[in-house]
Amino acid sequence: MKRHNIIRYIALLALFVLATACKQELEFRTPHGDNSEKPGVVTDVAVTNLPGKAKITYKLPKDANLLYVKAVYQYGTGENAEVKSSIFVDTLLVEGFADTEQHDITLYAVSRNEVLSDPVVVKVKPLEAPFRKVFESIQVVNAFGGYNLSAANPTRDNISIIVMRKNSFNEFERDNFKSVYTKTDEIVSKIRGLDTLEQEFAIYVKDRWGNNSDTLFKAVKPIFEEKLDPGKFRTFVLPGDAPQVTNGAALQYAWDGRLGWPYTSFTHQINGGDQPHMITFDTGTLAQISRIWIRPFPEGVRYYYLSTMKRFEIYGSASPSLSGALDASWTLLGSYEVVKPSGLPYGTDNAEDQATAAAGFNWEVDLQAPKVRYIRIRCLENFAGGTAQSINELEVYGSAQ
Numbered sequence: 001m002k003r004h005n006i007i008r009y010i011a012l013l014a015l016f017v018l019a020t021a022c023k024q025e026l027e028f029r030t031p032h033g034d035n036s037e038k039p040g041v042v043t044d045v046a047v048t049n050l051p052g053k054a055k056i057t058y059k060l061p062k063d064a065n066l067l068y069v070k071a072v073y074q075y076g077t078g079e080n081a082e083v084k085s086s087i088f089v090d091t092l093l094v095e096g097f098a099d100t101e102q103h104d105i106t107l108y109a110v111s112r113n114e115v116l117s118d119p120v121v122v123k124v125k126p127l128e129a130p131f132r133k134v135f136e137s138i139q140v141v142n143a144f145g146g147y148n149l150s151a152a153n154p155t156r157d158n159i160s161i162i163v164m165r166k167n168s169f170n171e172f173e174r175d176n177f178k179s180v181y182t183k184t185d186e187i188v189s190k191i192r193g194l195d196t197l198e199q200e201f202a203i204y205v206k207d208r209w210g211n212n213s214d215t216l217f218k219a220v221k222p223i224f225e226e227k228l229d230p231g232k233f234r235t236f237v238l239p240g241d242a243p244q245v246t247n248g249a250a251l252q253y254a255w256d257g258r259l260g261w262p263y264t265s266f267t268h269q270i271n272g273g274d275q276p277h278m279i280t281f282d283t284g285t286l287a288q289i290s291r292i293w294i295r296p297f298p299e300g301v302r303y304y305y306l307s308t309m310k311r312f313e314i315y316g317s318a319s320p321s322l323s324g325a326l327d328a329s330w331t332l333l334g335s336y337e338v339v340k341p342s343g344l345p346y347g348t349d350n351a352e353d354q355a356t357a358a359a360g361f362n363w364e365v366d367l368q369a370p371k372v373r374y375i376r377i378r379c380l381e382n383f384a385g386g387t388a389q390s391i392n393e394l395e396v397y398g399s400a401q
Contacts, residue, residue: 022224031162038064040118048123051155052129052207053095056105056122062089065111072106076129076211097126130157134187135205135213136337137146143367144225144290146191149180149203157207158183164202172202190364194222198398225290228396230255232284232347236374239324241280242272242388251279254391264297267379268306269388277387279291280320280376288371289316289333289398295360297392302349303357304383307390311337311380316372330376333365338383346383361392 040061048055060066069092072083076098085092094105102125109117109336131152137152138161140386153159174224178201198221204215244250248262267277268359296308304310315330338361342350349357376397379389 005230008291013022017158036113036115037111038115039066039111039121039325041109041117042069042109045107045120045122047124049125049127051133052097052131052157053093054097054105054124054126056092056093056094056107056124057090058107058119059310060090061109061117063109065113066109067112067114069314070108070110072108073103075209077209078285079210082240085237094124096207096211097124098129098132098211100126100128112203127161129207129211130155130206131159131207131211131213135160136201137217138205140201140203140216140220141190141367142221142223143190144223144397145196146194146222147220148367149187149189149191151187153183153187156183156185160206161187161189162204162206164204165199196222196224216243222362223290224290224400224401225397225400227276227329228285228287228398228400230257230395234282234284236282238256238278238280238320238322238376240278240359241324242267242277244268249390250350252396254279254281257393259295259392261297264390264392265295265388267388269307269386272388276378276380277389278378279389279391280374282374283396284373286318286371286373286401287396287398287400289365289369289375290367290377291362291364291397292333292359293362293395294391295393296357297390298357299356301354302347303354304338304349305347306359307382307386307388308385309338309377309379309381309391311335312389313378313380314365315376315378316369317363317374317376318372318390319371320374320376326376326378331369333369333370333372334363 039065042058044059044130066087069081071092071094072082075081075095075096079361083092083094097306104121105124107120107122125293134151134153139150141148161180163175164172165175167173178191180187198219200219203216205385245266245268249264249266251265253263254265267280296303299305313335316332319332321327321329341352343355345349347363353375379387384389
């Protein structure tokens with residue numbers, strides 16, 4: 001019997017402790033006090049208008065039961081909005097405006113019992129919203145096999161550039177593969193793989209609050225692109241060009257379709273000097289160049305190594321000066337830099353690095369550049385820190401039309 005009584009006593013004690021703990025927990029979660037009086041209002045309110053938003057600062061009322069301050073207003077879409085700020089700060093940010101008109105913001109101080117103070121109405125007049133600035137900056141230009149879309153988003157807001165094209169019913173519908181969703185400051189979207197027939201796109205900008213810009217209608221006519229015939233390529237060595245290494249490499253191997261040693265172009269660092277190394281060749285075709293594909297030469301399995309070009313320039317000419325000088329007869333087609341995907345230290349390539357380099361790099365050319373026939377590649381820095389360059393294979397794309 002005694003043992004049975006002890007067990008009952010322990011069980012009753014456990015229930016008492018549990019009930020007490022629950023009571024304490026409930027008491028801890030109840031609002032501070034039972035005061036149902038209105039808290040005081042915020043004072044000394046000041047407004048700083050910003051693009052698409054406004055910052056409101058104020059002085060909190062002296063009320064021990066105060067919990068937070070909230071602003072009630074409407075987004076540019078007409079939807080009701082509410083923003084809260086704790087008593088540890090004296091600022092609220094109201095966002096989501098679509099225009100630069102004057103808007104009423106109602107401020108309330110709120111107690112721990114969720115009792116609202118009397119309203120304080122503040123007027124804000126936001127600056128031009130970021131999504132409108134993005135829309136105004138949009139540029140769409142015809143490109144080889146597609147188009148290039150660019151825009152500026154200096155405030156780095158989250159925006160969507162919605163691209164629409166006509167469906168089989170001749171109605172515009174969103175194309176998610178061509179639309180852009182970003183918060184970067186310099187927006188660039190390069191769309192390729194389109195037919196060269198003229199086609200119309202409708203483009204508008206949307207922000208994260210659902211505000212929409214006007215719609216831009218743009219007719220795009222992609223430029224025809226083809227691979228220039230490597231069978232017409234010829235070496236065209238000019239004064240100042242770097243010599244090839246003497247153990248088998250040759251410039252013409254850069255377009256012969258063969259990989260590995262010695263089928264590569266490989267300039268000699270010592271004999272070529274410490275200035276940027278240049279190579280020059282004749283494509284045999286006067287063409288508008290769109291891009292040049294370059295596959296670097298691997299030292300074993302390391303691509304980002306020794307004479308692989310890191311920073312380089314590509315020039316083009318229709319009729320180059322025979323002096324070898326980079327004079328007015330040459331046009332800079334582009335400046336480029338090879339970036340190792342993994343970011344691993346020099347001499348270490350992972351599988352992604354190797355796969356990326358083995359697939360080759362496409363270096364796009366300035367669309368405003370004139371037609372050229374001769375190409376010159378100038379290596380400013382290789383991965384070893386020198387200026388010698390190696391190219392396992394290259395291909396030139398564009399249009400001779």
